[in-house]
Amino acid sequence: MTDGMPSTRRASGQWWLVAVAWTLVGVPLLWGVWDTLTKASALFR
């Protein structure tokens, strides 16, 4: 038996889980990008 157990759902399912996973990595990444953009903005002042 595997962690990714077969189920009756269609092959391209689990989109809610995809959204959760991307949010978990996306939020810190966006925070980092925002922080860097704030620092970089000094170049244009």
Add this chain to the structure above:
Amino acid sequence: MAGLLSRERIVAGPDFNRWLVPPAALAIHLSIGMAYGFSVFWLPLSRAIGITKSVPCPASMGFFQSLVATDCDWKISTLGWMFTLFFVVLGSSAAMFGRWLEHAGPRKAGVVAAFCWSGGFLISALGVQLHQIWLLWLGSGVVGGCGLGLGYISPVSTLIKWFPDRRGLATGMAIMGFGGGAMIGAPLADILMKHFATPTSVGVKETFITMGIIYFVAMMAGAFGYRVPPPGWSPALGVPRHRALTTEHAALRRPMITGRHVHVDVASKTPQFWLLWAVLWLNVSAGIGVIGMASPMIQEVFGGRLIHMAGVPLRELTDAQKAQLATIGAAFAALLSLFNIGGRIGWATLSDYIGRKTTYFVFFALGIVLYASAPQAGRAGHVAVFAILFCIIISMYGGGFSTIPAYLADIFGTQFVGAIHGRILTAWSAAGILGPVLVNYIREYQIDRGIPPAQAYNVTMYVLVGLLVVGLFCNLAVRPVDERYYMSDEELAREQEALTVAAKR
């Protein structure tokens, strides 16, 4: 536990969505990417004893004595060796453990990487507590460096197998995380150090422990999120028809994409391996030298012009004006880091459409023009043009990292791409030595000969152009692998059988 980590355990079920693999890979790459941000610890660590100011070691103290001395502070140059160790050990461990990874599977490799990277932080925290620099080198540099190597290559093979139709995009998403890790880690470390600092501590030890725990959780979540596609899986049913390219379909359409496989031990005997090694080495050497010198370079080249005092060189500015320039230098470095991560995803994705060889041709050809134009932009005082030139250059530096796994898969097949990628990363280690040495030493040599600092980078740029010209020819020489190097069907079947046996362990 062993069963939980085995490759057999992580074969995806029919309901698995392949878009869950890139965030798992990102969780690991964003964690290990903090390696780029370690310089945030240098200043606080350089006054770990003195707290408010650094306590220098006596001039009479020998090198080995200074390694174990507990009553004087470390020099920044001594701490900087951790950075060198990171990238040397990254390349070496990726080369050594790549083959093991192919058999052990990405989850086991991800878990080992989590233990090494986080364990490195904890050993370093002990080093700060005992004030032993060698413990920091061993912890973050060597043990953490092994975590870097394993973590870096852990998702590559899996992503390429899940996305045979979008290899560049898939590996670009993960490797973008390595470029972005410092964007999260460095400000986080800064916040934590301020939080933990007391009149008797600079707060680095507590920050190391906290970050070690955070990265352990993130990396374990990523490792446990990995799934490998079941044998014979194809994206054909899950994506639109025009994208439904299996490796074999792609091979039929593009001669530079093979549908066969080269064994990892044979790959390094082919000219293609060494040409691609040189391609990566030269592209990274050029970029890495610039990335390390970005902040002082823009200040020295433009001096007072950056604060509307055109014609006033850096040395004639007041301390307050130099502080303004330093802020602008840091802003320039921050802007470059954004283009570094943007290039990782952008160029790798573009390579899915124009091909890997063409993408690298653009890196070298455009790079030659841009590096050669930089001195002229500096002389003419065009700050914006100068900044744009280097933003594009750094995007291609990032793009080189994220495009190489797909290039390797195209040339050598997907069976051993993780292990081959691991071996080719030794080029990164070599570039980590060549690039900064070239830029720093040529600059110093020029200044020693009386060249004004504003012009001290011109020769460097032309030397880097020379590297890119060599890289351009190496890339042009890349052809499909000779027939005799491919694995036969029997050899492939034996290897896949061995994989199945290993997976059940």
